[in-house]
Amino acid sequence: METTDILRAAAFQSVTDVPYLWLIALFPFVGAAINGILGKKLQDAIGKKANHTIAIGAMLAAFAVACVAFVRLLGLPAGERTLRTDLFPMFEVGDFRVHFSFVMDQLSGTMALIITGIGTLIHIYSTGYMAEEKAYWRFFCYLNLFVFAMLLLVLGDTFVLMFFGWEGVGLCSYLLIGFWYQDFAKATAGMKAFVVNRVGDFAFVCGLFLLFWSVSAASTAVKADRVDDRGDRYAQVTRLDPAAEEPEPAGPAEVRLGGTVHFGELQQQLALTERAVDGTTTRPVVDRLLAMDIAGIPVVFLICLFFFVGATGKSAQIPLYVWLPDAMAGPTPVSALIHAATMVTAGVYMIARLNFLYFLSPGAMSIVAFVGAATSLFAATMALFQYDIKKVLAYSTVSQLGFMFIGVGVGAWWVGVFHLLTHACFKACLFLGSGSVIHGMHFLEHHGHGDGDHDDGPTPHSALRNAPDPHDPQDMRNMGGLASVMPKTRLTYLIACISIAGFPIAAGFYSKDEILWKAMSNGATLVPGWLIWAIGFLAAGCTAFYMFRSYYMTFHRREPTEDIRKHCHESPLNMTGVLWVLAVLAVVTGALGLPHYLGFHPIFEAWLEPVMANGPFREAEGVFSSHALEYALVFASIAIATAGFLLARYFYFDERRTAARMAALKARYDRVHELLYNKYWVDELYQATFVRGFKATARWLAWFDAHIIDWAVNFVGAVGRAAAWLGGFIDRMFVDGAVNGVAHGLLALGRQARRIQTGRINNYALGIAVGVVLLAILGHFAN
Secondary structure, eight states: OOHHHHHHHHHTOOOEEOSOHHHHHHHHHHHHHHHHHHHHHHHHHTOHHHHHHHHHHHHHHHHHHHHHHHHHHHTSOGGGOOEEEEEEEEEEETTEEEEEEEEEOHHHHHHHHHHHHHHHHHHHHHHHHTTTOTTHHHHHHHHHHHHHHHHHHHHBSBHHHHHHHHHHHHHHHHHHHTSSTTSHHHHHHHHHHHHHHHHHHHHHHHHHHHHHHHHHHHHHTSOOSEEOTTOOEEEETGGGSTTOSSOOOSSOSEEEESOOOBHHHHHHHHHOOEEOTTSOEEOHHHHHHHHOEETTEEHHHHHHHHHHHHHHHHTTOTTSOTHHHHGGGSOHHHHHIIIIISGGGHHHHHHHHTHHHHTTOHHHHHHHHHHHHHHHHHHHHHTTTOOBHHHHHHHHHHHHHHHHHHHHHTTOHHHHHHHHHHHHHHHHHHHHHHHHHHHHTTHHHHTSOOOOOOOOOSOOGGGGGOOOOTTOTTBGGGOOOTTTTOHHHHHHHHHHHHHHHTOTTSHHHHHHHHHHHHHHHBOSSSSOHHHHHHHHHHHHHHHHHHHHHHHHHHHSBSOOOHHHHHHOOOOOHHHHHHHHHHHHHHHHGGGGGOOGGGTOOOHHHHHHHHHHTOTTOOBOSSGGGSSHHHHHHHHHHHHHHHHHHHHHHHHHSBHHHHHHHHHHHHHHSHHHHHHHHTGGGHHHHHIIIIIHHHHHHHHHHHHHIIIIIHHHHHHHHHHHHHHHHHHHHHIIIIIHHHHHHHHHHHHHHHHHHHTTOOOOHHHHHHHHHHHHHHHHHHHHHHO
16 A cells, blocks of 8 residues: 555544543543642541542543543444534634544544553552642642543644643643652652743644644645535535545545644644546645745754644654653652653654545654664663662653654564553653652651752762762662562562563563664664664663662662661552552563564554554665574664663662672773762753843843832833923913913002993993094094
8 A cells, every 4th residue: 555545544434423422631621620629628527538539530520531432432333434523613813714623533542541540559669658738739639630631742733732632731740740849859840840841832833833824825725615604615525536446545525724723623634635537646735745845954854843843742752852851859649650651652642633635745754763773772871870860760751752863764664663662651650660669768858857868960070089978769879679678569669670671571671662662773764774673672772771870779679778668668559559459460461562573463564554654664685585684683672671771780780789880980980980879960960051042131120120120110110200291380380370360460560450340331432432532533544
């Protein structure tokens, strides 16, 4: 099947109207509203149970509706798996209309199950982890609100709803990361995440405006078959390919032309084809779109690049990844929800959703793949020698997101989404496992300052040789030997480590290995496949090392101290039960992607194929046509994961040998170790350039405002006051003076004339006589 046919099949799927999709997002919104408005009163009157019952009930209801919709999808034919709920028109300007609509297809259905399913587990876990929190109601209000925004993002049928959700998760992440806002460092971390994401969001908006303008211009040039009473222009789908022997794909009989923000309409316009009499096929909208450029740069490339910059903000890729490690200042369930299963994957989801657009720009896809590969290795090396257990997982998340971008960048859309799914399971398990450990080590804070400030921000140069903070429950140097006191947490953490490291018994192996294979064998991007593979391969080795390093430093390395034996204990069932569920998912979800070389056709690939236009992925010619190289790469992946595991065990399994071995390593590679420990001084570089530059600019603007703008305003005010005084003076002295002078003159004249009125007849007779004489004299001279 040709690519054009694949895109057409994906664009013209039949849609089934259902009335309940909006309920998936509504329930978390209602839960947030109840806890936001009445939460504190309920907490004070009934107890915290009321708050989490509302929040978890909302999540369970959303998950149940998502399951019902998903089952409905499964029951439909493969090419017709699209459900839609059209609620009402949001706004209308001319021929531009936006509807408030929800759509669930194979992609958004998968995302909805991840968000509501794992989100529910994290809500349940939070009842144990946040049990001592005073603002319990506020925490669950924010969690529900975040889930609502994330569901808007994935289920919305338009860019507008996606953007509402996009901004909503940004706002909620700010609220959740800075949940303990009384702590300045934590509040600053939330602000940092908010500001950095705004950079990406601005690029997202630029891409959206450019897309709307260019598609509107391209489709305007297409001759319409019908124009309705409202002026909308339509092209008939059936007439575009009259010579086709095969029937047209089921779907709409015509496509609306013009600027649009509806995903379906956009995809359909790009999929329109025309076949000339001589049999040649053209794409009326796409061909015009590809011919457009701005300053010599193709418009499609710019659109895809803008959207990708937006994705780097949400999904923490180079250069906008710096907010995510600091975001660990938030509560650990927040880290699991935002940084494992939902918000950080929004960029991957967006590119997968716009696969039909990225397919048109190999240059943009190449950038996506290369930036993803570079980020995966860059972040993995930064995680190698971190001591904060959540910081290790944070850099690991950045690295794993890089793997996802490799998948979507080389056009293997389903593989990127498959790694998103497996990552949501094993990384949520790891984050919540670290939370269980921190919960157990919490007693350290009571032995010290008790402020719980773990956000170290930019690491000072001297920190390399600093002793650990003995009161920090997140510092792995304070742990060790927890396997005997927290056996359930240890085992689930180990399972998740095996999965993310890429051993064949777990899900992470199948998704990561398939990404590496697609990277090597891809023939669609401008970057050599072997280069992307090599970078990802090294990142995979680093991943195995730092994950098992964290495992050995936390659970083994030495016998537990007396304080740990006395105070540390296994977490309650509402926390460990969730860990077990996620650990099982971190293994069994691999069955969805069992590869071709084992004789399977990946279930997940077949599931997403109708909407992901998987055809754009093209394998390079030659050796990639056989499985020989693929087997070799699989063994190489297992070998480097094993090497990472053995190195971590060699250095960190036994504390008695760790110090000597690490000292020898530092002595030999001191500068490299220092460079990695300090995370390449990227934070310092950002601080010295962007932060300091923006602060200097802000100070200069403040000075300019105070001394120039304010002076100008004051000068204009003074001139205005002087003009007003002068006007008043002229008014008083001349205008009012003239009027008043006339009035006073007339008044004086009247007073003088009043003396004539004496009331004596002889005076009047004298006056008449004088008047007669005067008239006679005047008459004489006049004649």
